[in-house]
Amino acid sequence: MDEHDILTRFLRPLAADFTPARGLLDDAAVVRSREALAISTDTLVEGVHFPSGTLSAEQVARRALRVNLSDLAASGAAPLCYLLSLQLPPATDAAWMAAFAAGLRHDQEQFGLHLAGGDTVRTPGPLAVSLTVIGRVGRGEALPRAAAKTGDALLVTGTIGDAHIGRLQLEGRLPADAGAGKLVERFLLPTPRLAVGRKLAALAHAAIDVSDGLTADVRNLCVAAGKGARIRLAEVPLSAGARSAMSRGQVTLEALATGGDDYELLFSVPRQAVREAIDTAAGSAVTMTVIGEVTDGEEVTILAPDGGAPRTARGGYVHAWAKPAG
Amino acid sequence: MDEHDILTRFLRPLAADFTPARGLLDDAAVVRSREALAISTDTLVEGVHFPSGTLSAEQVARRALRVNLSDLAASGAAPLCYLLSLQLPPATDAAWMAAFAAGLRHDQEQFGLHLAGGDTVRTPGPLAVSLTVIGRVGRGEALPRAAAKTGDALLVTGTIGDAHIGRLQLEGRLPADAGAGKLVERFLLPTPRLAVGRKLAALAHAAIDVSDGLTADVRNLCVAAGKGARIRLAEVPLSAGARSAMSRGQVTLEALATGGDDYELLFSVPRQAVREAIDTAAGSAVTMTVIGEVTDGEEVTILAPDGGAPRTARGGYVHAWAKPAG
Numbered sequence: 001m002d003e004h005d006i007l008t009r010f011l012r013p014l015a016a017d018f019t020p021a022r023g024l025l026d027d028a029a030v031v032r033s034r035e036a037l038a039i040s041t042d043t044l045v046e047g048v049h050f051p052s053g054t055l056s057a058e059q060v061a062r063r064a065l066r067v068n069l070s071d072l073a074a075s076g077a078a079p080l081c082y083l084l085s086l087q088l089p090p091a092t093d094a095a096w097m098a099a100f101a102a103g104l105r106h107d108q109e110q111f112g113l114h115l116a117g118g119d120t121v122r123t124p125g126p127l128a129v130s131l132t133v134i135g136r137v138g139r140g141e142a143l144p145r146a147a148a149k150t151g152d153a154l155l156v157t158g159t160i161g162d163a164h165i166g167r168l169q170l171e172g173r174l175p176a177d178a179g180a181g182k183l184v185e186r187f188l189l190p191t192p193r194l195a196v197g198r199k200l201a202a203l204a205h206a207a208i209d210v211s212d213g214l215t216a217d218v219r220n221l222c223v224a225a226g227k228g229a230r231i232r233l234a235e236v237p238l239s240a241g242a243r244s245a246m247s248r249g250q251v252t253l254e255a256l257a258t259g260g261d262d263y264e265l266l267f268s269v270p271r272q273a274v275r276e277a278i279d280t281a282a283g284s285a286v287t288m289t290v291i292g293e294v295t296d297g298e299e300v301t302i303l304a305p306d307g308g309a310p311r312t313a314r315g316g317y318v319h320a321w322a323k324p325a326g
Numbered sequence: 327m328d329e330h331d332i333l334t335r336f337l338r339p340l341a342a343d344f345t346p347a348r349g350l351l352d353d354a355a356v357v358r359s360r361e362a363l364a365i366s367t368d369t370l371v372e373g374v375h376f377p378s379g380t381l382s383a384e385q386v387a388r389r390a391l392r393v394n395l396s397d398l399a400a401s402g403a404a405p406l407c408y409l410l411s412l413q414l415p416p417a418t419d420a421a422w423m424a425a426f427a428a429g430l431r432h433d434q435e436q437f438g439l440h441l442a443g444g445d446t447v448r449t450p451g452p453l454a455v456s457l458t459v460i461g462r463v464g465r466g467e468a469l470p471r472a473a474a475k476t477g478d479a480l481l482v483t484g485t486i487g488d489a490h491i492g493r494l495q496l497e498g499r500l501p502a503d504a505g506a507g508k509l510v511e512r513f514l515l516p517t518p519r520l521a522v523g524r525k526l527a528a529l530a531h532a533a534i535d536v537s538d539g540l541t542a543d544v545r546n547l548c549v550a551a552g553k554g555a556r557i558r559l560a561e562v563p564l565s566a567g568a569r570s571a572m573s574r575g576q577v578t579l580e581a582l583a584t585g586g587d588d589y590e591l592l593f594s595v596p597r598q599a600v601r602e603a604i605d606t607a608a609g610s611a612v613t614m615t616v617i618g619e620v621t622d623g624e625e626v627t628i629l630a631p632d633g634g635a636p637r638t639a640r641g642g643y644v645h646a647w648a649k650p651a652g
Binding site: 001002003022023025027028029030031032035036037038039040041042043045047048049072075077083084085087088090091092116117118119120121122123124125126127128129130132134135137142144145146208209211276300319320321 | 327328329346349350352354355357358359360362363364365366367368369371372373375397398403408410411413414416418419428442443444445446447448449450451452454456457461463468470471472511534535550558563592645646647
């Protein structure tokens, strides 16, 4: 199998009938849009973003697409197309590629976007999948990250911490007991909150997708605007599975709030629009929960459920390199 | 040094004053354009696309940017911005990042584009740099790859094979004698033929950038249109350095024509426009040489300089994986 086989047999069918892809025959896709385009890129590396050898080819494909779509969701954009940069280890075979392409096809159809271009290379390192997703912003503006205002309510979609538990189960660090299947799924296949992102683009001041961990991303959202936040851990929305894991002492609330990989959306919403935001989300069958508010200053304060002393947000997943920044 | 340091200290300054980048504060860049956008992605992996340990951080950055810009050149697009996906090994330090950013800044200024977004992750594998470049197509259409017509002349810019010799010298497989410096440079820092690509967008039927090797890319260009080609090796343009290496028996003409990494442009031009194409290139201080013509059929025939038997084009760089496509 060489790069031409991969292009011809597995990738070109994913670009069929999508004019800007030009049949993947060209050096570049050509995209025309009267609307502004939101463009974002995210890479998954095996052994870094997911444990080595745990994900099927189909799961890698779908996770890569969904993680990228989550960035479009946070911008309030509607998916249009994506470019795929694949770094494949030498042992990659046609069966793996076929399953990978099937995963892409499944989620392309589910989320309504097309393959528009890409690049496939050999690597002596781990499998890496780098996507660039392109979405239409639509009327009005893209939802920014850096525009939270003091007094805004902080709202988060869905439930937090399931993906963290799912990852621990996948790694064998927690028992995969009742309900585990669904939590592993929450890690493997996050749901990009595209509909809610688009609907709230006009209502919210700012948004971010929760990938590094809830408290870390509250900090990312607020510091970007020169603001701080106050978060009430007791109000962080948890699934029944997460509550059960907590009650059995398998995981702490703090771990759930810092674990990451949730790919829920965190919004900064003016007080008077909170009701409308929650109702709008409900219309898309997504729960939306107020977990705190934006404050002056640049500190994120975490209020413990037991009324204990407030703490400052730390933690969250950060890629780091060996040497200090000199 | 963590990903926030890299973003704040090294990458954000490269996006300054470019509105669509939104200060790299957001999950997505937001690009507005009345013109169509050409979008392309290409990845460099250390040890695959260049020998491990041979390129400085600045050279890696500039080579990654130029290789991607070459795809825009082949589409006749003008550079606008790019997204950068960095996979960095654990030992990466701030000095390396500073030099890498300096390389990007140098070539951003030289080619007139801006950083608009990206992603930085740790990898246990080799350094990998994946770029997505975005260009404006301008009035008229993007120059396609797949539209060569029977009877078109095939023209190539600059000289062919220098980068191949340069790579052999860099790898220590050829002596780095007189003139070697410049040939190594031709491998390290290809020159994307942006001006010629834009100017010939209305004149040529089709174009491709020569990255896999001249004969392989002639085949890529022609087969995409269901055509073949006839190439006269004697007419392939060579630099004085390449002629000298050939005359000393260090390299064959065939190796130069199949070596790759040239990043020259190959055009398919209607016969009556050949003169104008050559004159137009001359106006951009780039030589342009007719090396053959497009034929019916899907075979690329190579005519040897000595009048020997014609051969069919083979070779060129192709990424391949262990198992046959079952």
